[in-house]
Amino acid sequence: MTRVVVTGATGYIGGRLVPQLLDAGYEVTCLVRSAWKLTDVPWRDRVRVVTADLSTGDGVRAAMEGAEIAYYLVHSMSAGGRFEDTERRQAEIFAAAAAEAGVRRLVYLGGLHPAEGRLSSHLASRAAVGRILLDSPVPAIVFQAGIVIGSGSASFEMIRHLTEVLPYMPAPRWVRNRVQPIAVRDVLRYLVQAAGLPDVLNRTFDIGGPDVLRYGQMMNGYAVEAGLHQRPIAALPVLTPWLASQWVNLVTPVPRALAVPIIASLQNDCVAHEHDIDRYIPPPEGGLLPYRVAVRLALRRERAGEVETSWQNATVAGAPSDPLPSDPEWAGQVVFTDERERHSAASPAAVWRVIESIGGESGWHSAPLAWAARGWIDRLSGGVGMTRGRRHPSRLNTGDVVDVWRVESITRGRSLRLRAEMRMPGRGWLELSVRPDGGGSLYRQRAVFFPKGLAGRLYWAMLLPFHGIIFSGMVASILREAERDPHRD
Structure with missing residues (x-):
């Protein structure tokens, strides 16, 4: 059985990837800094959990022992300050430990960004981490994804809360920029199948859903699926990214430390420039999920009227678009x-x-x-x-x-x-x-x-x-x- 290491297993993507890898027949080791955060996840007894610190390297090499595939799914945006330096240092430690342990494949999830022009610090940091992994001795697959749609995704939760709270939305003028959202289940499908790609591949792949939308269109698409009236959106030239992040922090539960880099990244068009991944991982039958279908899946628990009592009662993992106990408190439907x-x-x-x-x-x-x-x-x-x-x-x-x-x-x-x-x-x-x-x-x-x-x-x-x-x-x-x-x- 092939052993894989997943960093960021307590995060949004990592927490949903682990059960998918288990179902695909992989032996999974979760490299985490706070093991207690995995206490209540349904798949806890099916994985090996190793406590390690990517900031210092403590325990990272030992966690990699015997692994063939290593997933890098961590970010430090919520740490504030110079998160770019932290992300770069952690990526270097991760890549070096993987090389020493004999890992044959690295997999990373970054973000779509323009090929030219000035990037936000968030997108620039993600791109820099991708380059570090590609330049390491271990071949890497670097996925560059659009906004991920699913309950618990910070970008999706910002759309959810803004749309539900505000009947009228003042927004920066770059709210008209184009984005290419992708359903979380499609992202996970790419990540799982990346483990089986040829070892010689060492490159980036752009991944995005079938819809290219403006951010305002995404908000109104959410409103339709949530049964709300569409929101008039006024693009205001004086609303800077910093001011917009303060506004988001005021009217939504998304922390400002996350809102600032997410909003700054919207200054750029974030669309796929190539679809080379189709040659290696063909789209599923029926194609990738459209944006509104992805939103519908993310809202399905609320639409079905399900009321959870406690995560301790969970016995199996739900759909990727469903909430997890490791999601942050601000994620999900307001209750x-x-x-x-x-x-x-x-x-x-x-x-x-x-x-x-x-x-x-x-x-x-x-x-x-x-x-x-x-x-x-x-x-x-x-x-x-x-x-x-x-x-x-x-x-x-x-x-x-x-x-x-x-x-x-x-x-x-x-x-x-x-x-x-x-x-x-x-x-x-x-x-x-x-x-x-x-x-x-x-x-x-x-x-x-x-x-x-x-x-x-x-x-x-x-x-x-x-x-x-x-x-x-x-x-x-x-x-x-x-x-x-x-x-x-």
């Missing part, structure tokens, strides 16, 4: 939650009886006027309101209606998940669960809201002051009723 838990002297069975009888004639255990008002607002806006009640007073099944909610899932005696069917700018769920805790039980309650655009964020912010009254009141009332249950176990 607002209100979580509460409390111990009760009542048995789990007694608490469950109250949970399963919620709604209808039993009510919602707090602020009845607030619930009634919300129902009337829903009716006035064309929704179903609170008039539907429930079919059975004490028993629920998947699919049952409970006032403005519907039972999405139920594990009898343990947990109930309700999906909101009221009219609101987003999607919401209410989860109620109970488990044994000492001589009593632990009750947990979680409200989850996926906002849609700026209206969804404002909606949550407007209701936030009332959550302390409504949701804390629910907890207290549900447990109080369970503790005085005459059938208390």
Whole structure:
């Protein structure tokens, strides 16, 4: 079995490449600086993890021992300062260690850039790293990719958050520059198959998807796939890259240290100048994914209404476009939650009886006027309101209606998940669960809201002051009723 080393396995591309390599039959060693970041990934027990430091070289040579292929997928943009010097030094250490260990192939993922003209520091650094690897004794494949589209990609997350938050987008004039985005699954396909290319190959390959778009077109393509109105974009000549990065940092969760180099790179057209890779790795049947299809895949979990509980429950890796536990906190769909838990002297069975009888004639255990008002607002806006009640007073099944909610899932005696069917700018769920805790039980309650655009964020912010009254009141009332249950176990 061919052994490969992957640096940057805790990063966006590396974390998605590892399971693809495993599925392709490779033995994988992950060279990481912080091994704990891989604790919860689904493939942790299938790889060898080696702690090493590319800044000093400590442990790098040992991690390469016995490997035939080495992937270089690290960058230092978020470190700030002179990240170009850091990236150059780390690439030299990596290449030297690979040569000493007898590695026969290096693979690197850089970025598309113009053949001539002044590059941003971000693109110039990526190009310099590629040259270092190509000039090393070990043959290298250097992919130069367009903006990678998938949940967790910094460039994609910037598009996501800007489009969802801003109904109108002031932007630098170079927002009209052309880019060639590529789906993350196509990038991973190239990276995996690069391991099997002839050893004599030592060159760059441009890779990009089938669409060449302006950045503004990408934002509006995202808006269409996310069910939002298209965003008017005003190109302002006075908005410098630095000012634009401050703006991005203000209205999105993408860190400024990442936003600055990404925005600066948009000053250049980033399109493929050649398609030589097709001679060695032909496109898949049906071709590379178009931009909007890639966005659709990145949003599929949100569109399907999936609500994750914890990554510890994950057993297999998802699609490349799906989020991973190693992704940064700012990546992915914005999700607002209100979580509460409390111990009760009542048995789990007694608490469950109250949970399963919620709604209808039993009510919602707090602020009845607030619930009634919300129902009337829903009716006035064309929704179903609170008039539907429930079919059975004490028993629920998947699919049952409970006032403005519907039972999405139920594990009898343990947990109930309700999906909101009221009219609101987003999607919401209410989860109620109970488990044994000492001589009593632990009750947990979680409200989850996926906002849609700026209206969804404002909606949550407007209701936030009332959550302390409504949701804390629910907890207290549900447990109080369970503790005085005459059938208390």
